[in-house]
Amino acid sequence: MTPKFKAQAGTFESSDIMVLIEPVDEGTGRQVDLSSTVMLQFEEDIKATINQVLDAMNVGHVHLIAKDKGALTPTIKARVETAIKRSLGIQEGTL
Amino acid sequence: MSVENTDFREESLDLKNPFDVKLVSEFLSNLGFDYITDDVDYSMILYNLNDELIGTGSYKGRVLKYVAVAPKFREGAAFAQIVTHLIDIVIQKHNHIFVYTKPANLVVFKGLGFTEIATAEPLFSVLEFGYENIRSYQDYLRSIKRDVHVGHIAAVVVNCNPFTMGHKYLIEKACRENRVVYLFVVEENRSSFSFSTRWRLIKEELGHIDNLVMVKGGDYVVSGTIFPAYFLKKEKKSDIAACQAELDVIAFMRYIVPILNINRRYVGTEMYSPVTLAYNKAMIKHLPPNGVELIVIPRITCGSKDNYISAYKVRQAIREDKLDTVIDFLPTSTRRYLLSEDSAHVRAKIKSKVTRH
Known part of the structure; x- marks a missing residue:
């Protein structure tokens, strides 16, 4: 699936993560820009979690920007999932 | 401490309403800002549940302005909540958001994921956020x-x-x-x-x-x-x-x-x-x-x-x-x-x- 709209999920608050999705042209691949307050300790873990969600939702071509403030793994998963659903226009029940 | 989000109430400001404008400009003038309504497209205010005014934030175009929190509430999440609220709106229209602030506040915005572009001591720093960057x-x-x-x-x-x-x-x-x-x-x-x-x-x-x-x-x-x-x-x-x-x-x-x-x-x-x-x-x-x-x-x-x-x-x-x-x-x-x-x-x-x- 390829995102159609710009979308975001999350906040800037502590223990949360802000995820922004930007649609890109088919064939560009995934670009994940991550910045985190715990970059040194968990950069790879957070990226792995994000990629895992993208894989699960079958999103191959996307520009994803994440600003993390120490979110736990379930939070990261939820935020990425919501952002992707919003960008696909299939998120229901919020906004 | 209770759940942070329920501590605050966000409200959009009616810029045409003189009472609303007066409320914010009084709040800001105590903090050393000079609030000019022509300078903003949108303003929001943040209350706590005792109806005390905690903070405010505005934007014009793709520049965030007048983001301020009363001194006694600065330890909480109010600042992050104001910025999140503003970015939610601005990012719909613009790919790229800027903030000008005093170099002393640089670290606060950096903490929210903004990236510093340049600093001219002692007056300004400029930071950016969004899909596009330097x-x-x-x-x-x-x-x-x-x-x-x-x-x-x-x-x-x-x-x-x-x-x-x-x-x-x-x-x-x-x-x-x-x-x-x-x-x-x-x-x-x-x-x-x-x-x-x-x-x-x-x-x-x-x-x-x-x-x-x-x-x-x-x-x-x-x-x-x-x-x-x-x-x-x-x-x-x-x-x-x-x-x-x-x-x-x-x-x-x-x-x-x-x-x-x-x-x-x-x-x-x-x-x-x-x-x-x-x-x-x-x-x-x-x-x-x-x-x-x-x-x-x-x-x-x-x-x-x-x-x-x-x-x-x-x-x-x-x-x-x-x-x-x-x-x-x-x-x-x-x-x-x-x-x-x-x-x-x-x-x-x-x-x-x-x-x-």
Whole structure:
């Protein structure tokens, strides 16, 4: 699936993560820009979690920007999932 | 501590309602801000459940402004909540968000994931956030870069509002004296002539020159964006202009020069505009110590000795309907454009308002 709209999920608050999705042209691949307050300790873990969600939702071509403030793994998963659903226009029940 | 989100209540402000405006301006004036409603597109306020006013935030276009939290609530999440609220709205319309703040507050915004572009001590820092960033602009620069490693590589930054013989002379002179010339055209549409018009008129006239590369100024070249003069009411206007200029020059030095290997920058002498004067001063301070030679070219004249060519005079002449007095200032492309019907709306716009740009 390829995102159609710009979308975001999350906040800037502590223990949360802000995820922004930007649609890109088919064939560009995934670009994940991550910045985190715990970059040194968990950069790879957070990226792995994000990629895992993208894989699960079958999103191959996307520009994803994440600003993390120490979110736990379930939070990261939820935020990425919501952002992707919003960008696909299939998120229901919020906004 | 209870759940943070339930501690606060967000409310949008009705900017037409004098009571709302008074509420915020009183709150802000206690914190040293001077709230001007014309300066914002939207404002929000944050209350706690005792209906105390905790903080506020606003934006204009893609610039966040007046983000402030009362001192006794600064330890909580109020600040993050205000910024989140504003970004939620702004990011719908813009890919790129800016914040100007005091260097002392730099760390607060960095903590929220903003990236610092440049700092001019002691007044300003500018930060960015969004889908596009300085890296995207650098990628663009790499895509148009000429592969030249030896010889002089020059940069010229122009607004060309409108394009005159003075610009043409400066650019052609630079092209003769250098291997490659990168011509940055200020992209911001705050001038009477739109970016696409300015770009087209230059291209028509100079597009044939081999070693001239036209570059879009993006958001980093003379991005006067929106002057954050509001929180600096104690400072002199000239100091603000100087710092603003310094920000631009630092950004140019830090992000553009290394990519394109620029080692010279051409500027024209400035006669009338204090802002450009401040800009030239900032360049003298920052460019030569960093290995970029600054070359100041005296303005050329037309006819008599004192008749300097200036885009300002051209706009003045349009305003007074005396285009024929400056017709010799204009290269063929601009002349043709100004005499044609295509420019009718631009001329009307210039006549209708008295601004310096």
